[in-house]
Amino acid sequence: MSVLTTEGLTWKIGEVSIVDNVSIELNQGEFLGVIGPNGAGKTSLFNLISGLRPVTAGRVSLRGEDITGLAPHQRARRGLGRTFQASSVFGALTVAENVRLAVQARMGGSMALWRRASANRAVIEKADSCLTAVGLAHRAEALAATLAHGEKRKLEIALLLAADPAVLLLDEPMAGVSAEDVPELVEVIKGLTGSVLMVEHHMDVILEVADRIAVMHHGALLACDTPAAVMANAVVQEAYLGEEL
Amino acid sequence: MSTIVLLAITGLGLAALYFLVASGLSLVFGLADVLNFAHGLFLSIGAYGTWWAYPHVGFVAAVAFGVVVGALAAVLVELVLIRPLYKRTIEQVLVTVGLSLAGVALLQATFGADARPFPRPQWTQHVLSIGGALVPVDRILLIVAALGVLGALLGFLRWTRYGLIVRAGVENREMVTALGIDVRKAFTLVFAIGGAAAALAGALGGVYLGSISPTTGASLLIFAFIVVVIGGMGSVIGSAVAAVAVGLLQQFVNYYSTGMGDICVVALLAVVLLVRPGGLTRRTA
Amino acid sequence: MILSLKDVSVRLSGLHILQGISFDVAASGITVLLGRNGVGKTTTLRAILGLAPATGSLTFEGQSIAGQRTHRLVQSGLGYVPEDRCVFAGLTVAENLRLAALREPNYDLVFELFPVLKQRLSQTAGSLSGGQQQMLSLGRVLLNSHKLLLVDEPTKGLAPKVVTEVAVALELVSQRVPVLLVEQNLAVVRRLAADAVVLASGRVAWTGSATTLLGDASLTKSLLGVGH
Amino acid sequence: MNALTRWWPVGAFLLLIAIPYNALTNAPGTLQLLALCLVFGGLAAGYDLLFGRTGLLSFGHALYFAIGVYVTAILVTEVGLPLAMLFALLAGTTVAAALGAIALRVKGIAFSMVTLAFAQVGAILVARNPGGLTGGEEGLPLSSGLPSFLIGVANTVNLYWLAVAYLTLVVVVLHRVAQSPTGRVFAGIRDDALRVDVLGLNPYRYKLVAFTLAGALAALGGAVYVLVVGGASTHVASSDLTLTLLIMVVLGGPGTRFGPVIGGILFTFLDHRLSQLGVTFDLPGPLAEPLFILGTLFILAVYFFPGGLATLGRRVTSRRTALSRSAP
């Protein structure tokens, strides 16, 4: 059964199609990798799915419901979560508060002016467990702005874990993560429950976690198949992978 | 008919005055990212400078003097107050707010709170009969000056390397430095240009209003803000278009429904921003 | 050796990020700076450029450069490709390049390496994809003939094919100009680097030849945490 | 150190209570000035809910304050004081909710300008004296309809209590809000509203809540202010007033619990006392202009206490913890 479907999704700027008639089905519990050359439109596709950009044509549906016209927060409420290619965390809040905010957004009860946030143990405990899961517990009291790049990436994953979404969009979670930390982060990502759509340029990571791989090229979907089939595809070899270093 | 002509030309005169104030504001605001509340002060300095020099030299030289003084004041403000706060945009705005309060008080202490008659050469006081309307020459003078400033600014931004540096510096000052460019000079230059434009507005505005007082700058500033925002921050062309819209609207509405002009301008601002949040010329971003 | 750091320390918001590091950058080839996230690699490059407040001695071509203003350093031959690209989003590609051009810019080289930039000259840099921005950022310094390039994670976020292209480009560049490179992709390091410096908890943990480092499984395991 | 930071607000509160009970400070002039200071302390704190806590730079806060002032002044003779204050609060809240709903559709400087523009309309209306309601530039004195315990110099102390009550209310409300789940969302919005959106919360709703609450607090402040001063004048609707609030907040420390209160009190006190100083010592030129001194002080404060007076103590502590953490 598919949890996320795009049908003929298109985004144009002027006459140029940045995302061109993309139809994808993400199945329940599936891990779908998205690869493609720089500028292929992967991030743009995520932006359309998460509602940050209005679509030019096509539909997005989440668990059978058409969400094409909804605002980002409405999609998030229905169980769609995402990370950003460039780290985006709440810099002026501590790491712990970052995650608590995300947990709270998920659990509800945010519109409560007269309640003490600290009284909600459930939120705090959930947040702590998310931080532990990504290995950031020791940085809980640091301001997020002072984290190094790799730590910010982990925090982003923690924010996503907190929201417990049914469908996750990960935009290059491994970019800039030091080699030492990659295996750890891969474990975190493998441990995600839910269906995942992940853009990543690290082929070894993709091959390790993905059930299927979608390939984008010039905004269009070039192929969407098993890893083995995709790796064997001549166009993918030529346009994306190039020669080994 | 003659009424329409009169309203249109004087409305454009008003627009020219707004543009002169707004252009410098927009330049500094859009490019150096500082919402400069002290801009009105530069205007007053230009006006008082001209007023002071006029008895000693001719009108043109006095205006030139006022413009130079205004530019110098802006440079001084940039060097002493704004520069040490780079990257701290909110604080920069706050400093200019403090400066605008202190500056008006300083002018008041120096020149008195009362309006001073502004020197007006005889020729600016003549009226031309155009289409049956008696159009004062000073309006035409303002329109010509505004067109000149518009052309000069566009040229600066489009064709000079400084224009480029300034536009890049707004986004990431540090990176401009890391490309081997002394970005501080460029920002000082922008302030100087903004100050000069404000001072010119002060000098010609003095002729237009017939008198200056310490609060003249502040009273023009609020409309200049509106013009800048309607036009799209940082866009000089946008400011020009917005100034014309605001000036004409105010003039016509004031005539046909006495005194509702200001409220209409505010309504225009609200409508423009709600329809195009980035102003007339800017993309929504 | 073209650049030399002696006992360089950096404090940021009260944190002692670099605690007295010393190493040299050879006058030719690529010296790679390694270490896990947050160890201070970026901070080291910024300190060299005068963008982070540093104490200690910094020598470039035999002259002390401590305390010099960044733009002067760049004019005197240091080129910088920052970690998060820092292209000017509101300027077009052409304007980004024009801005960076100092004396006698070599546009041909840049367009040869990154033809896509030539196609997108009039597009604003902010609307380029992440990888395209990275190319622009590299292209900007390659325009000028610098004496040393400081390059921070240039292959981050690039498609495998482009990673190869960038590596090849850097290799070409390094034949003319020495490079101090921060890189996480060990395949790239293996291909390019002559010397390696490894940072750990604010100090230099190891210096030596890159081949030695990557050839020794126990060293890579203990210093970089990879291998078996 | 810890005990001090925890207990000083209680100490300060006790001090406020003690002021009318000793001969030194129990003079009508002093109490009157202090009452004004406290009202502005509360107002600044309410403004900080927008500026310091939610990151919304409104240039039109004076409007909601002015609504509180004028509605109370106009209605007090008709319906009596309690009802007049209630209507003032309702009017301020409603208008803030309505205009906020429009203004918050745009972001950043555009938002600032729309609020400025709305407030400008308010200022124009007040100055025009529509239907003889506001008294135009001559203002609207409160001459009848007041309960007797608020009338006369001897009863200034009751105005003072009113101001203390207002300030306490504002501080308590804001403290609760800052500690609440909603306060956490405000902090998130201040940082990055788009990110909050993607987390599944609608930033617009939360901003509107902050805006309306701040408007309500300002309107209530206006109702108290008009009683303390004994009349309304156009100044309360001017954009200058919002700028002054901004200055108070920054002086004290935006986003801190007591900073804006301290800033408001200090600024108002100086504003009133400096001109007296100028007269007493016959100071030359600009030094006799309170605004000159205040503007200059403010600029110096921006330089030398970034983060405001309230963070002076904290900066010392944060340095200490930072050092101890990097030690091992």
Place this chain on the structure above:
Amino acid sequence: AAPQAGAPVKVGLVYSQSGALASYGKQYIEGFKAGLAKATGGTNKVNGRAIEVTEADDAGDPAKAVSAAKDLIGKGAKIIAGSTSSGVALQVAPIAAQNKVLFISGPAATDALTGVNRYTFRSGRQSYQDVMAAKSFISAPAGKNVLVFAQEGAFGTSNVAAVTAVIGGAGAKVTSILVPADAKDFTPFASQIKTAKPDLVFVAWAGTTAAAMWNALDQQAVLATTTVVTGLDQKASHATFGAAGEKVSFLSHYFDGATDNDFAKSAAANVSGGLDIFSPDGFNAAQMIVRAIGEGGDDVEKMITALEGWSFDGVKGKNTVRKDDHALLQPMFQVKLVAGKPQLIKALNPDEVSPPAVAMKG
């Protein structure tokens, strides 16, 4: 309470020392000091009791004025005087009544102050007197078209009301154009006036935009084609009329040289830079205070009785405190500007310009 012999009497002066009206404040205080010296024969004492004057700045802000007044009253002042602006005067007046102290308002011209309460008096003129003086410029009002050109707000509306009552009451047809005080361009309004072709235009304008406004009236040939009357402001403003000045008929509250009596001479001797429009207000206030203390000692009720109905000679000539509503009946002047200098055409005696009596409100 019986006056204690020898104890000083406290008087509080709350007026603008800083802010937009600072120069009016300066004229007032200099006039006051000269008046006090004159009325006490240079001793500053009445019945052997020193007059202890405390000054406070209100910066034109009623909130500050109220604070200062409460402070002074709290410290024992029985008399408050000053009020440079109408807004301040209107808010200080109720404070005086609530605390049962005497309030002698200064330059504030609003008619609303007359009869506002028993404790409030005024030492200057009110708008109505200006309008009465304006009326003196038309010989036969019946059937004439009179247009009031004024700034929007309380000041403008009360002028329109006064003109409608005074000149309209005498048979003229009164219309009005009200304009925002901070308008930038007055050309449209000037052109509206021209189209209306009135026989007389009464301009009620104060503030910094006056020069632009006059310039527009002149350029659109309003001044050349009809009689325009307005009030003459302080000296510093005379030059702002420019060429237009000679085409306008002025009414004047006071100007340097309007009178040449003993009081004016003694005032001029004590005031730097010559007398100005509000010098008499300060001078009168001092005279009234000396009278109040002399007759009433510390008893405010007695002070009121002493002032009500009292006539005295002052800088402007003969002044009378009307018993019913505490209006100060006084002469006004018709003036023309010649080369930027005011010249007296005619002094109007107090009866010709006396405002209608109103009932005492409180």
